[in-house]
Amino acid sequence: MTVEFNRDELGSIVLDSYELMLEIPSPNKKGDKYEIPSRGKLKNLPEALREFEDPQSAILHFTKSASYFLPRSDAKLSDYLQMLLSKVQKIQREESDPEKIRERIRYLIGYSNWSMDAVCNIFGMSASDQQVRERVHTMVNAELGLIDREKDVDIIVDKIMKWKSNNPRGR
């Protein structure tokens, strides 16, 4: 079954996915690379959404398994979990079709995980913070331009730079 999103829904998913990503503990620098602690757990999250064919059952199981497994793998993921739950609740309030709720959650996590990997690659490949900022800006601007949200680009880029510098108070 194909679920389609309108521009507002897509915009909401993209912006929320960045908000969610910024609650992941900042990446650690190891040599030239930046690594997210517990990246494997985050990448495996969408699996729980596939456990049941029925969308409401899948959402229920996904929420519970995230709440059970995430803090057990890394206590620092508790802020991420709270943000994830509040985003799930927001989607449930905005949308009545369970199939569409499941798809919005799937894209929310998927985009958040992609962004996490993309910015970590940029961090590792860039020679300076200035270059990081420019490259992250290009990436975010390209995404947000497609959904007419250019006004949010600088705010998100600033937050990503603060996230990189491991400064939680700056969020």
Place this chain on the structure above:
Amino acid sequence: MSSNLIEINQYAWELATLAMWKAGKELKAYSTDQIRRIVAAGNSGNINDIKNIIDQYSPAPPQGKKEYQAQGEIRAKRQKNKDFGNNLIQVISERDVEDIQRLLQYVLWNIKILEYAYKKSEDKFIDEIALELDCEYVNKEKITGNLKQFIDDNRRKGNSRDKRRR
């Protein structure tokens, strides 16, 4: 399936709240070992196996205490086990093995979710659990009501113990 899983999960939350025990500053199951034994017995789907585990429960006194020094606690844990067990048997009677296994898995997960939320946020943990319950399509009033009652009862017990010490 959704109404079935939602119903199973509702019971799993109610049962988890019944299993909670306040030990000092911690909120945890009255006996994680006992819950795990029940979960293991549930894999067969044989309700008599589960009943036997519940009936045979015999809590040990806490470390550093002799049995006669911990009689009140042992009695209270036996009662917890009885209440939890009776409710569990009522819920799982006439359910198929798959449902029983899922219910018991969720009871165990819910207990761990409650333990962690309390460890992180203490008495404010109910707000966090309420968010979780909303996301899981749970009718939350009964669950949050049980938890509030539980916390209030323990606070009262703690206050009366403090008064006696003074």
